Amino acid sequence: MGKDESIVEPFANLTLPEKEALRKTLREQYARVCEKKLKLNMARGKPGKEQLDLVSGILTVLSEPADCVDEDLDVRNYGNLSGLPSAKRLFAEILDCKPEQCFIGGSASLQLMYDLIAKAYTHGLRHSPRPWSREPQVKWLCPAPGYDRHFGVSRSFGMELITVPMTAEGPDMDLVEELVKDPAVKGMWCVPKYSNPQGIVYSERTIARIAALRPAAPDFALMWDNAYCVHEVYGAYLPFPDIIRLCAQAGNPDMVYEFASTSKITFPGAGISVMACSEENQAYLQGLLKFQIISYDKVNQLRHVRFLRDKAHTIEVMQMHAKVLAPKFSCVTETLKREIGPLGLATWENPKGGYFVSVNTLPGLAKRTLELCAGAGVTMTAAGATYPYGKDPADSNIRIAPSYPALEELEQAMEIFCLCLKLAALEK
Amino acid sequence: MGKDESIVEPFANLTLPEKEALRKTLREQYARVCEKKLKLNMARGKPGKEQLDLVSGILTVLSEPADCVDEDLDVRNYGNLSGLPSAKRLFAEILDCKPEQCFIGGSASLQLMYDLIAKAYTHGLRHSPRPWSREPQVKWLCPAPGYDRHFGVSRSFGMELITVPMTAEGPDMDLVEELVKDPAVKGMWCVPKYSNPQGIVYSERTIARIAALRPAAPDFALMWDNAYCVHEVYGAYLPFPDIIRLCAQAGNPDMVYEFASTSKITFPGAGISVMACSEENQAYLQGLLKFQIISYDKVNQLRHVRFLRDKAHTIEVMQMHAKVLAPKFSCVTETLKREIGPLGLATWENPKGGYFVSVNTLPGLAKRTLELCAGAGVTMTAAGATYPYGKDPADSNIRIAPSYPALEELEQAMEIFCLCLKLAALEK
Numbered sequence: 001m002g003k004d005e006s007i008v009e010p011f012a013n014l015t016l017p018e019k020e021a022l023r024k025t026l027r028e029q030y031a032r033v034c035e036k037k038l039k040l041n042m043a044r045g046k047p048g049k050e051q052l053d054l055v056s057g058i059l060t061v062l063s064e065p066a067d068c069v070d071e072d073l074d075v076r077n078y079g080n081l082s083g084l085p086s087a088k089r090l091f092a093e094i095l096d097c098k099p100e101q102c103f104i105g106g107s108a109s110l111q112l113m114y115d116l117i118a119k120a121y122t123h124g125l126r127h128s129p130r131p132w133s134r135e136p137q138v139k140w141l142c143p144a145p146g147y148d149r150h151f152g153v154s155r156s157f158g159m160e161l162i163t164v165p166m167t168a169e170g171p172d173m174d175l176v177e178e179l180v181k182d183p184a185v186k187g188m189w190c191v192p193k194y195s196n197p198q199g200i201v202y203s204e205r206t207i208a209r210i211a212a213l214r215p216a217a218p219d220f221a222l223m224w225d226n227a228y229c230v231h232e233v234y235g236a237y238l239p240f241p242d243i244i245r246l247c248a249q250a251g252n253p254d255m256v257y258e259f260a261s262t263s264k265i266t267f268p269g270a271g272i273s274v275m276a277c278s279e280e281n282q283a284y285l286q287g288l289l290k291f292q293i294i295s296y297d298k299v300n301q302l303r304h305v306r307f308l309r310d311k312a313h314t315i316e317v318m319q320m321h322a323k324v325l326a327p328k329f330s331c332v333t334e335t336l337k338r339e340i341g342p343l344g345l346a347t348w349e350n351p352k353g354g355y356f357v358s359v360n361t362l363p364g365l366a367k368r369t370l371e372l373c374a375g376a377g378v379t380m381t382a383a384g385a386t387y388p389y390g391k392d393p394a395d396s397n398i399r400i401a402p403s404y405p406a407l408e409e410l411e412q413a414m415e416i417f418c419l420c421l422k423l424a425a426l427e428k
Numbered sequence: 429m430g431k432d433e434s435i436v437e438p439f440a441n442l443t444l445p446e447k448e449a450l451r452k453t454l455r456e457q458y459a460r461v462c463e464k465k466l467k468l469n470m471a472r473g474k475p476g477k478e479q480l481d482l483v484s485g486i487l488t489v490l491s492e493p494a495d496c497v498d499e500d501l502d503v504r505n506y507g508n509l510s511g512l513p514s515a516k517r518l519f520a521e522i523l524d525c526k527p528e529q530c531f532i533g534g535s536a537s538l539q540l541m542y543d544l545i546a547k548a549y550t551h552g553l554r555h556s557p558r559p560w561s562r563e564p565q566v567k568w569l570c571p572a573p574g575y576d577r578h579f580g581v582s583r584s585f586g587m588e589l590i591t592v593p594m595t596a597e598g599p600d601m602d603l604v605e606e607l608v609k610d611p612a613v614k615g616m617w618c619v620p621k622y623s624n625p626q627g628i629v630y631s632e633r634t635i636a637r638i639a640a641l642r643p644a645a646p647d648f649a650l651m652w653d654n655a656y657c658v659h660e661v662y663g664a665y666l667p668f669p670d671i672i673r674l675c676a677q678a679g680n681p682d683m684v685y686e687f688a689s690t691s692k693i694t695f696p697g698a699g700i701s702v703m704a705c706s707e708e709n710q711a712y713l714q715g716l717l718k719f720q721i722i723s724y725d726k727v728n729q730l731r732h733v734r735f736l737r738d739k740a741h742t743i744e745v746m747q748m749h750a751k752v753l754a755p756k757f758s759c760v761t762e763t764l765k766r767e768i769g770p771l772g773l774a775t776w777e778n779p780k781g782g783y784f785v786s787v788n789t790l791p792g793l794a795k796r797t798l799e800l801c802a803g804a805g806v807t808m809t810a811a812g813a814t815y816p817y818g819k820d821p822a823d824s825n826i827r828i829a830p831s832y833p834a835l836e837e838l839e840q841a842m843e844i845f846c847l848c849l850k851l852a853a854l855e856k
Contacts, residue, residue, distance in 0.1 A: 044506060046505055046506050047505065049493075049502065052493065052496075052502065052504045052505060053493050056492060056493045056496070056504070059490050059491055059492065059495070059496075059727075060488065060491050062487050063487055063488050064484060064487065065477075065480065065481050065484045067487070068480075068484070068487075074477065074480065075698070076480045076484070076695040076696070076698060077474050077475065077480060077695070077696050077697065078472060078474050078691075078696045078697045079474075079697070106534045106535065106724070106725065107534065107724060107725040108721050108722060110720065110721060110722065111720055111721045114719065114720040114721070115720075118546050118550055121549075121550050121561070122546055122549050122550060122561065122585065123584075131561070133549070133550065133559070133561035133562070134561070149719070152718075152719045153719050153720070155719075156551075156716065156719040157550065263506075267504040267505070267727055268504070268505050268506045268722075269505065269506045269507070269722055269723050269724075269725065269726060270503070270504060270725045270726060270727035270728065288584065290580075291542065291577070291580045291581050291583075291584040292538065292539055292542040292543075292581070293536050293538060293539045293542070294536060294538065294696075294697055295697050296534070296535060296697075297534065297535040297697065297698045297725065297728065298697060298698060299487075299695055299698035300698065300725065300728065
């Protein structure tokens with residue numbers, strides 16, 4: 001796709017015939033792109049092959065029986081419900097919490113989150129007056145734009161989802177503090193570091209206000225999905241406060257459940273995960289979990305302990321990922337800056353970490369833009385997905401996931417995306 | 429422990445002074461054993477180290493990136509909710525069902541079972557009029573003696589457990605057919621091949637009657653835990669009917685959920701598992717599961733596919749396990765035959781497969797026997813564990829798990845067990 005100097009002017013300033021001429025030109029470009037029958041995917045936060053190859057040494061860290069003994073424990077056999085002590089120590093160091101606060105899960109933190117909520121429904125949490133299935137209504141706070149799979153879990157249980165706008169510091173806390181006065185509000189989703197999709201890092205002030213919440217529900221669950229805890233794209237590791245300690249200090253020791261995984265450290269969907277919470281919550285939850293599982297895969301836990309070693313080395317591994325990811329993120333933001341910036345069609349975040357670039361188009365353009373992208377072979381997360389019920393009231397937010405395509409493909413995909421956004425704007 | 433010829437006579441025939449003298453002798457033997465401070469474990473169906481070493485080749489079947497591609501799919505990345513097609517084919521061949529009927533889970537089939545029941549409570553099964561959490565009462569059929577973890581799942585959800593006696597052909601079907609007329613009866617646990625703990629293989633007639641049940645509950649769940657589907661201890665692989673087809677033929681296509689895992693084929697708690705059911709059930713359940721997980725660990729799925737290859741080779745692997753297990757099972761049954769047989773203190777099964785030997789003592793001896801065992805350093809599954817609510821009405825059934833200790837340890841443990849049983853009998 002060639003440069004088109006004629007469009008470096010805000011669309012708002014164009015006359016109707018100028019717009020029509022431009023639309024025709026872009027439409028022709030679009031037709032040529034469609035003919036290429038491309039297949040480009042910027043839909044999900046999937047690491048690319050180069051990243052997977054970087055960490056494939058994990059495949060062989062355990063090669064023979066003797067490798068499988070960890071502190072006198074043969075990890076190839078049953079036992080240790082809450083996971084390997086060494087895996088707990090690794091996650092505790094990464095999250096700056098205590099090993100006793102960690103439960104080591106399987107290949108997906110999403111499953112630990114789902115499971116916690118499922119247990120709240122079937123059995124209740126530690127301070128629940130009754131299982132949530134017996135509550136007339138369960139409401140849930142959803143900072144938005146947010147992670148579609150979080151909202152999906154809540155919806156799947158029939159919760160009423162309440163949208164909380166995101167600010168540059170995290171969720172709008174004035175609103176949150178007001179909303180938690182309703183005892184039907186049982187919890188909130190948070191991705192506190194490099195939020196999905198905006199890459200916003202919650203400010204210290206916001207985190208302090210969250211930890212000090214006074215929810216009317218005694219079993220309010222702060223779902224602290226620290227998915228990107230060591231996932232810097234640019235620059236050095238950014239230290240982040242231990243929410244478990246902060247909640248305890250604020251008199252809310254059992255309010256928070258923190259989640260993390262190695263899905264974007266080693267292999268997505270084949271790593272290990274953690275749920276960290278107060279020891280009292282652990283005791284309560286393990287009392288329920290013991291009926292469900294004997295332990296998650298300890299062989300894979302040990303693989304990760306041996307491969308990642310400790311926090312310092314984990315951060316080194318993440319810096320290798322960052323070297324692959326940074327040019328991709330730059331490609332996205334640079335293309336947006338060049339192609340869209342001068343036109344005033346959208347704003348976007350320039351995240352320092354995480355897995356996404358969040359774009360806000362002028363109202364009413366997101367759905368049509370992605371429709372055009374799909375037509376040209378570029379798959380993106382569905383418009384609206386970042387909002388509760390899949391409905392973005394402004395039809396504006398688009399989540400771009402730059403990690404999966406190779407850089408050349410990404411460049412192509414971004415050119416097409418910008419073309420589609422322009423076309424969508426001109427169609428209006 | 430030396431042979432004591434004087435006791436080779438049924439206890440019932442002994443005079444009171446003879447009994448007293450014998451009790452004194454055995455009590456002295458017991459005291460000497462206690463002094464040894466042994467630590468022997470026959471509690472759980474854990475494979476022993478020799479078995480784990482046999483299959484440790486699985487650690488290296490995937491060693492580099494190129495190994496991780498299965499039919500054009502890079503298993504190191506997200507995707508494929510229901511599992512790898514090749515893993516489905518492997519389990520389908522083993523269970524004699526269809527790949528499309530298989531959902532591949534994580535390291536524990538117990539979790540798939542728990543999860544199915546959790547979903548029945550929170551969302552309902554395909555034919556549920558309402559989620560089970562909204563039912564006034566849920567009752568569940570528990571063939572007993574049975575698997576304590578099954579009963580534990582049911583109890584954890586507050587079900588009313590109904591004991592169904594086991595016969596030599598499987599559960600007492602006259603009773604089952606009667607009980608399922610109650611619409612509150614929502615399901616039944618079955619371990620159809622080499623039942624836990626008795627090692628009973630359900631007869632064809634029993635299986636046909638199960639498949640043809642006419643439960644009043646439209647969402648009756650037949651939990652078919654085929655845990656020991658290829659787990660022969662003596663002799664060649666025993667073919668076993670496909671319950672999914674049988675249920676479909678009997679007009680119950682959605683009644684059955686079959687479970688299996690590689691926990692006792694490769695590594696316990698670090699293998700892969702399967703839930704097999706009708707394609708309609710799969711569609712319904714995957715519609716719920718998609719909120720919970722992106723997929724279970726496909727790297728480990730591919731490891732298993734590469735290591736086990738197909739059913740024939742899986743059976744070869746199982747024959748290697750059998751070579752280790754058979755002498756252990758023989759040790760248990762031979763020791764019982766020699767030490768207990770002549771005394772009429774207990775009867776037991778001589779299973780051809782599975783992981784346990786089930787012993788029935790004279791009424792009222794089980795708890796005391798295991799108390800004495802514990803005192804002598806021999807850990808066994810708690811008495812009563814094989815019955816709903818952990819209560820064996822006759823205080824008679826004891827589950828012996830011979831797989832974990834080395835053969836010499838097992839010999840010691842069995843001698844102690846027999847000594848304790850005799851002592852318990854003499855104390856009466």
